Amino acid sequence: MRTLASCIGAMTAGCAAGCASISIYRVSERICKELEKMVGNPINEDDIAYIAMHFGGHLKREKNELSFPKVLLVCLNGVATSKLLRKELEHLLENINIIDAVSLEEVELYARDVDYIITTVPINGKGYEQKSILVTPVLTALDKSRLLKIFHKSRGGFNLETLKQSVYRRIEKEFDKETAKKIIRIMDKELDKQVEYLNLTQRKVQPMLNELVTEDKIILMKQVKDYKEAVYASAKPLLDAGSVEERYLEKVIQNIQELGPYIVVAPDVAISHARPEDGVLELGMSVLVLEEAVNFSNDKERYAKLVVTLAAPDDETHLKALGQLSELLMNDMEELLASKTKEDVLKLVKQYSN
Structure with a gap:
């Protein structure tokens, strides 16, 4: 039992390090239920608690080996x-x-x-x-x-699948072939359940790019007189929809004046944004495509033809759409900047929304 506890302890430590705080007792309990069938004897709550405590101690000992840079x-x-x-x-x-x-x-x-x-x-x-x-x-x-x-080259990083294979090899050395196969099958099944449970409970709903950038959230203009007009023009669909308050745009402009053109994240691309508490009411994204670039700095060349306004109410819900936008910009930015109609923009948005 000590050898088995050591093996499962390493697995529990690795899973906890890679997948957040999985309940050690819950993993122990589920595995012990399956082990009861194998050994033909019941494992009571005190024994499960003892095993879980053993795993917890193993987790602490493994902590340094599993830490990330x-x-x-x-x-x-x-x-x-x-x-x-x-x-x-x-x-x-x-x-x-x-x-x-x-x-x-x-x-x-x-x-x-x-x-x-x-x-x-x-x-x-x-x-x-x-x-x-x-x-x-x-x-x-x-x-x-x-x-x-x-x-x-960095040491200390860990991959769950690599760790699993390492632990399974230890199990195969310590037990006969049939017992090892049963233990490995139980561990695989239970750990996969726990990882899936964590992913479901911790994940917030994250809309795709095409759910945020719809036809009414796209603006095409020949030019604007300055970056202030660009900020307002880009955000107008979100203002009209009630996704942001006007003070959100005022904060963006204030930040640019005080901190410089921070919203210009790449040549020809600006992502207009401030913090959630600056006037975000709900998640939203709108896109302004200009024929003539506008400079977001008075003393540097920070030009943009694409101005995306992002209203992010928290730290997570916008990430999927933002990631899809990033892929679009990395692969088809020239085509996006050359868009002449809203349909041109929507075609690209749909292509990267999956």
């Missing part, structure tokens, strides 16, 4: 830029722990406690250059290549 994201400001980058990084890299996304002014509060800083703005003169990785807000192929090289 701690990563801090730094963006100039705003929800959309950091969330877009975070989603891309989590899709690209499995073995990192993103602890937070902060502005440049907040770096010093976190920097000493992390292993890496992935930033969209240069960090100069703060003493953290050695651990900083500068990337574009929408990751380029070069950015992705660099990140993969860096983090594939």
Whole structure:
């Protein structure tokens, strides 16, 4: 039983590290019910609690082996830029722990406690250059290549499937072939149930891009007189729909004046956004396509022809649509910028909404 407890303990530790706080007792209880059939004897609650306690101790011992490199994201400001980058990084890299996304002014509060800083703005003169990785807000192929090289060399990351295979090999060494197969089958079944349960309970409803960017949320214009008009023109469908208050747009403009053109996340692309508490009433996204680019800075060249207004009421519900928008921009931005009708835009939106 000790050998089995050790094996299952390693599995429970790994699953908890990779899938959030799975109830150790619940996993122990489910596995013990199946084990009762194998051994032909009942396992009472006290024994289950003892086994679960054993697993908990194993989890603590395994903690250092299963820890991820701690990563801090730094963006100039705003929800959309950091969330877009975070989603891309989590899709690209499995073995990192993103602890937070902060502005440049907040770096010093976190920097000493992390292993890496992935930033969209240069960090100069703060003493953290050695651990900083500068990337574009929408990751380029070069950015992705660099990140993969860096983090594939990092130790401490863990993959659930790799860990499972390692534990299964230990089980096969300790038990006869038939018993090992039964134990592995039980563990696979129960752990998959727990992972599925966590995914269902923790996931918020995340609309797809085509559910947010509908025909009435698209504007095509030849030009605007300045970036302020662009901000208002892009957001007008959301204002009309009651998704944002006017003070939300005023906050975007104020942020640009105080912090610079933070909403220009890539050449020709601006994602107009502020924080949820600045006037977001419900989730929404609208798109302005300009024939002539507008500059969002008075002293730099920060031009955009595409201005997307994002109203994000929380940290999660917009992520799927934002990720799909990111894919569209990475693969078909030129075609989107060349759109002459709303139907042209909707065709691309539909293509990346899956």
